[in-house]
Amino acid sequence: MGNVKLSSMGKRVRKIDGVELVTGRAKFAGDMKFPGMLYGYARRAGVPAGIIKKRDVRTALKIPEVAMVLLAEDIPGPNIIGILPPFDQPLLAAEEIRYEGESIALVVAKTKTAAKEGALAIEVEIDPLEPILEPDEALKKGARKIHPAGNITYSKKLIKGDIDKGFKEAELVVENTYHTSFQEHAYLEPEAVCAVPCGDGRVTVYASCQSPFHLRGHIAANLSVPASRVRVVQAYTGGSFGGKDDVAAEIGSLAAVASVKLGLPVMIAHEREESIKGSNLRHASRIHYKTGARRDGTIVACKIEIILDGGAYSSESPFVTMKSLIHAAGPYRIPNILVECTSVYTNKTYCGAFRGFGVPQVTFASESQMDELASRLKMDPLKLRRKNALKPGDATATGQVFERSVGLLQTIDKIEERRKSSDLPRDREDDRWLYGRGFSCMLQGISNGAEGIDVVGASVQVSQDGSVLLGVGLTDMGQGSRTVFAQVAAEVLGVTVDRVTVRQVDTDSVHDSGPTVASRSTTVGGMAVFKAAAEVKKSLQKMASLMFKAGEEQVSFKNNFASLKQDDSARIPLREVAAAAYWSGFPLMNLAFSRAPDADFDHETHQGDIYIAYNFGTHMMDIRIDRFTGRVQVLQHIASHDLGRVINLTGVEGQVEGGSLIGFGFAHMEKIESEGGSITNANFADYAVPTVKDRIPTETICVEDYNPTGAFGAKGIGEPPVAGAASAFANAVAAATGVRFTKLPITKEDILKAGGKHGRYSH
Amino acid sequence: MHLEFICNGKKVSVDVPADMRALDLIRDVMGLTGTKEGCARGECGACTIIVNGKAVNSCLMYAVKLKGKEVFTIEGLSEESGKLHPLQEAFLEEGAVQCGFCTPGMIMSAKALLDRNPRPNEEEIEEAISGNICRCTGYAKIVKAVTRAGLGNNHG
Missing domain, CATH: 1.10.150.120 ([2Fe-2S]-binding domain)
Structure with missing residues (x-):
C-alpha cells in the first residue's frame, strides 16, 4: 500500500456533503416533520440530590394538547442508559435524584409549548439530600453513598519500572498540583431525535448522534424488543465532540417508547439550557504531579495522582480514567512511572467523552511540569523536551514500542525552525504589553485500543454507470470523515471524488462499527473502505483485462477510465467496464471489515500494547498580555502534528484550527459556574464560547511519518490539537508573566489579579 | 393576525398568532428549515435572517414584525438553476x-x-x-x- 501512486491524496478536497450544508437543504433531526408528529419535553429534577416522594401527573394530563406522560414505570425495559458498566443511569428517575438535570418524566404533546407546559405542571416532591459537590467530600470516610457501591466510579494504576528506584536516581525533583474545570461541548445544534413507528413492528429513530449502534442497543433494551426491530438513522449532526452519546441514547429511548405507545412520531429537541445541564461535560480534574530528573535533563521518574470529578453517573468515566493514566506522563521516554487515577461521583452533571478524552487535562499538567523542570535546570524548554522525546523503538508509558510512525522529533524540528525564524517581539515590550512564548508536546492514542474491540464495517458498491456508493458504520458529525472515506474509495477505484456518494449511517445497512471516537475514523474506518474498494476493484480489473485482452496486471484505473499501463491512450470508460462486469456476473459490491490488532494489555498495571498508533504533536504559542486589563492576544500559534499521511489538507487544517480553539477556550475562557450543585451559566451569554473575535491564528504544519496501520498511512487528527493548544497557552502565560498558573482556565481576571497582588507585572 | 411580506423574492400571505416568533413562522409554517435554532436567546446567531437588508436573530423577533418587509433566508441565496451564491x-x-x-x-x-x-x-x-x-x-x-x-x- 505504501507504494501506491497517489493522485488525490493530500490535496484540498471540498466537503462532499458541503452543498447541502451551505444551502440549508441538509436535514438535521430537528428539521424533520412527519404526519401527526408530537413533541416530547422532560420534567427535570431541578435539585442536585434528593429522594422523590411524589410524582403526580394529573394536572399535566388535563392540558388538552398533552397526549401522554411517561414515568419510569412506563418504560417496558430496564429503564437504564449508560455506555459502560456499571450502567448506573436511569432513563427516568423514580427514586433518587443524583443531579439537577435528571429527567423524571416525559410529557408528549401536540406542540412544543404544550409539552413544556405539561412538564412544568407535573407535581413533583423531592426530599432534598445534602448534595455532595466535591470529590474530596465524596471520598471522605462515611460520606453518603451516591450509588450503592460507593462514590468511586473507577480507580486504576499505571505501573512502569520501579518508582522508588527512579526517584533515588533523581538529582532534582519538581512537584506541583494542577486543576482543570468542567467544559461544555457547546456544539451549535442541541441534541435532537425523532422516532417514527413504522407499522411493521419496527421503529425508526432519526438522531443527532455520535454512535448510532449505541442508540440502537439502548432503544431496543428500553423498549424490550430485539435490536433488529430498531433502526437508527443518523441525521445530519451539528457537532458532537464526544457529547452526543449518552444523551442521544436518553432522548432516543424516550422518544421511541412514546412513539411506539402512541403509534405516532415523536420528536425531542433539547433547548440550550437542557443541552448544558442535561448532557455530559468534560471531567474537572485535580492532578498532583512529581517529576524526578538528572541534572542533564534526563527524566528518570514520574509520580502522578489524578482525581477526576465525574459527576452523577459513570458515562465514559472508566475509559477517560484509563486514557488519563496512559497519557499522563506525556510523550516522553521515562523508565519509572506510577500513575493513579480515580474518577469520583458527585451530585453534578455527569462527565464523559469530550474531544481529547482526559488527555487535555493531563497534558496541561505534564507540560507545565516540563517548563517548571526546564526553569529549575536553567535549560531551554524545547531542548528539555527534545532530550526526553519518544523515538522509534522507545517504550511508551505502557511499555509499548513503535518502530514506525513516531514523528515527535520531527514535529519538534518544525517548531524549532519556526522559533528561529520568528523572534518573539520582546523588545517591543512596553508599559502596556507583556510578551510570552509557550511550547508543548503531546501524544494522543489512536483507536479504541484495549478499551474494547476495534472494528469498522464498510460497504462499497459500484453501479453500472461506474459511480460508487459507500456505507461506513462511523458517523460524520461535521469533521469531514465522509469526504475522507470518499477519497479513499476514489483513490483505490481510480474514480474522481464527485463520482462517490457516502450515505449517512443507517444501522440497517452497515455493520456495527462501534462508537465514532478516539480519532479512529480515518485510521480504522479508512482501512475498512480501502479493503472493500480493493475487493470490488478485483472484478473491475478482471473485466477490463478481458476487454483489453491483456493481463490484469496491465490494467490501471484513473479519472473514471480503465487504461493500459504501457499505453495510457488505450482506455475504456469505467462505466463501460462496470456495466460489462455486471452483465458478466462479477460482484460489484463488497462488505469489508477492518479490525485493529487485539491489544495485549494488563488492566491492573496498564502495561502492554494498547493503541495501533499515536498522533504526536508540538505546539508553539506567542501571546501578549495587557498589563492593565489582563487581556490576552495570541500573536502566533503553530501546531505541528505527525498524522502519518494527509488525506484531505483542508480537512486537516479544519481539525487543527477548530480543535485548537476548543483547547484555547478550555485554557482561557470556558468555565461552568455553579452554586449549590446548580449550574448558573447554562447559556451562551454567561458561558463564554469563543467567538470570531477570540479566534487564534493557528497555523498547521503536517509531519507525515507513514503509519502502517492506517489507510494510506494516515493517523487521526481530531482530538490531539485540543491538548496541544491548551498547554502551550498555559506555558506562554507563565513565560509572559513569570507566574505559574496551576488552574485552567487562566482567565483574564486571574491574570490581572495575580499581577496586581504581587506587583509582578509592573516595570 | 394576518400579514403579508416578501420572502426570498416571493410574496407570502399568512395568518399567525400574535406571539409567534419569526423563526417558528419560517421553520414550522413555511417549512424553510435552513434557518436553525441554537439557543432561542439571540446568543448564537444560528437563526440569522435578513430583514430589509439587516441581519437579525429571528428567534428574538415576532413574526408579525415581518409585515410588509423584505425577508431573505438561506434558501433564497442560491439561484433556482442551482448556481450557488x-x-x-x-x-x-x-x-x-x-x-x-x-x-x-x-x-x-x-x-x-x-x-x-x-x-x-x-x-x-x-x-x-x-x-x-x-x-x-x-x-x-x-x-x-x-x-x-x-x-x-x-x-x-
Whole structure:
C-alpha cells in the first residue's frame, strides 16, 4: 500500500456533503416533520440530590394538547442508559435524584409549548439530600453513598519500572498540583431525535448522534424488543465532540417508547439550557504531579495522582480514567512511572467523552511540569523536551514500542525552525504589553485500543454507470470523515471524488462499527473502505483485462477510465467496464471489515500494547498580555502534528484550527459556574464560547511519518490539537508573566489579579 | 393576525398568532428549515435572517414584525438553476463549513455585510459575524471565505 501512486491524496478536497450544508437543504433531526408528529419535553429534577416522594401527573394530563406522560414505570425495559458498566443511569428517575438535570418524566404533546407546559405542571416532591459537590467530600470516610457501591466510579494504576528506584536516581525533583474545570461541548445544534413507528413492528429513530449502534442497543433494551426491530438513522449532526452519546441514547429511548405507545412520531429537541445541564461535560480534574530528573535533563521518574470529578453517573468515566493514566506522563521516554487515577461521583452533571478524552487535562499538567523542570535546570524548554522525546523503538508509558510512525522529533524540528525564524517581539515590550512564548508536546492514542474491540464495517458498491456508493458504520458529525472515506474509495477505484456518494449511517445497512471516537475514523474506518474498494476493484480489473485482452496486471484505473499501463491512450470508460462486469456476473459490491490488532494489555498495571498508533504533536504559542486589563492576544500559534499521511489538507487544517480553539477556550475562557450543585451559566451569554473575535491564528504544519496501520498511512487528527493548544497557552502565560498558573482556565481576571497582588507585572 | 411580506423574492400571505416568533413562522409554517435554532436567546446567531437588508436573530423577533418587509433566508441565496451564491462557493472552497449548523446564519450575516459593504476588511467581517458562534472551525476559514467572496465583488 505504501507504494501506491497517489493522485488525490493530500490535496484540498471540498466537503462532499458541503452543498447541502451551505444551502440549508441538509436535514438535521430537528428539521424533520412527519404526519401527526408530537413533541416530547422532560420534567427535570431541578435539585442536585434528593429522594422523590411524589410524582403526580394529573394536572399535566388535563392540558388538552398533552397526549401522554411517561414515568419510569412506563418504560417496558430496564429503564437504564449508560455506555459502560456499571450502567448506573436511569432513563427516568423514580427514586433518587443524583443531579439537577435528571429527567423524571416525559410529557408528549401536540406542540412544543404544550409539552413544556405539561412538564412544568407535573407535581413533583423531592426530599432534598445534602448534595455532595466535591470529590474530596465524596471520598471522605462515611460520606453518603451516591450509588450503592460507593462514590468511586473507577480507580486504576499505571505501573512502569520501579518508582522508588527512579526517584533515588533523581538529582532534582519538581512537584506541583494542577486543576482543570468542567467544559461544555457547546456544539451549535442541541441534541435532537425523532422516532417514527413504522407499522411493521419496527421503529425508526432519526438522531443527532455520535454512535448510532449505541442508540440502537439502548432503544431496543428500553423498549424490550430485539435490536433488529430498531433502526437508527443518523441525521445530519451539528457537532458532537464526544457529547452526543449518552444523551442521544436518553432522548432516543424516550422518544421511541412514546412513539411506539402512541403509534405516532415523536420528536425531542433539547433547548440550550437542557443541552448544558442535561448532557455530559468534560471531567474537572485535580492532578498532583512529581517529576524526578538528572541534572542533564534526563527524566528518570514520574509520580502522578489524578482525581477526576465525574459527576452523577459513570458515562465514559472508566475509559477517560484509563486514557488519563496512559497519557499522563506525556510523550516522553521515562523508565519509572506510577500513575493513579480515580474518577469520583458527585451530585453534578455527569462527565464523559469530550474531544481529547482526559488527555487535555493531563497534558496541561505534564507540560507545565516540563517548563517548571526546564526553569529549575536553567535549560531551554524545547531542548528539555527534545532530550526526553519518544523515538522509534522507545517504550511508551505502557511499555509499548513503535518502530514506525513516531514523528515527535520531527514535529519538534518544525517548531524549532519556526522559533528561529520568528523572534518573539520582546523588545517591543512596553508599559502596556507583556510578551510570552509557550511550547508543548503531546501524544494522543489512536483507536479504541484495549478499551474494547476495534472494528469498522464498510460497504462499497459500484453501479453500472461506474459511480460508487459507500456505507461506513462511523458517523460524520461535521469533521469531514465522509469526504475522507470518499477519497479513499476514489483513490483505490481510480474514480474522481464527485463520482462517490457516502450515505449517512443507517444501522440497517452497515455493520456495527462501534462508537465514532478516539480519532479512529480515518485510521480504522479508512482501512475498512480501502479493503472493500480493493475487493470490488478485483472484478473491475478482471473485466477490463478481458476487454483489453491483456493481463490484469496491465490494467490501471484513473479519472473514471480503465487504461493500459504501457499505453495510457488505450482506455475504456469505467462505466463501460462496470456495466460489462455486471452483465458478466462479477460482484460489484463488497462488505469489508477492518479490525485493529487485539491489544495485549494488563488492566491492573496498564502495561502492554494498547493503541495501533499515536498522533504526536508540538505546539508553539506567542501571546501578549495587557498589563492593565489582563487581556490576552495570541500573536502566533503553530501546531505541528505527525498524522502519518494527509488525506484531505483542508480537512486537516479544519481539525487543527477548530480543535485548537476548543483547547484555547478550555485554557482561557470556558468555565461552568455553579452554586449549590446548580449550574448558573447554562447559556451562551454567561458561558463564554469563543467567538470570531477570540479566534487564534493557528497555523498547521503536517509531519507525515507513514503509519502502517492506517489507510494510506494516515493517523487521526481530531482530538490531539485540543491538548496541544491548551498547554502551550498555559506555558506562554507563565513565560509572559513569570507566574505559574496551576488552574485552567487562566482567565483574564486571574491574570490581572495575580499581577496586581504581587506587583509582578509592573516595570 | 394576518400579514403579508416578501420572502426570498416571493410574496407570502399568512395568518399567525400574535406571539409567534419569526423563526417558528419560517421553520414550522413555511417549512424553510435552513434557518436553525441554537439557543432561542439571540446568543448564537444560528437563526440569522435578513430583514430589509439587516441581519437579525429571528428567534428574538415576532413574526408579525415581518409585515410588509423584505425577508431573505438561506434558501433564497442560491439561484433556482442551482448556481450557488459566491459566499456559498467561498465557504466550500475555503473549508469554512464543518458540521454546517451555524453555516446558514453565518452566511446570512456575511451577506448582509457584503450587500452594504462589498469589499469589507477583516475587522468589518469580524464585527458582522461576531454574533454567530461556530464551535467547529475556529473561524479563520470563515473569515477567509467572506474575504474571498468580497474580493469577487469587482464592481462593488
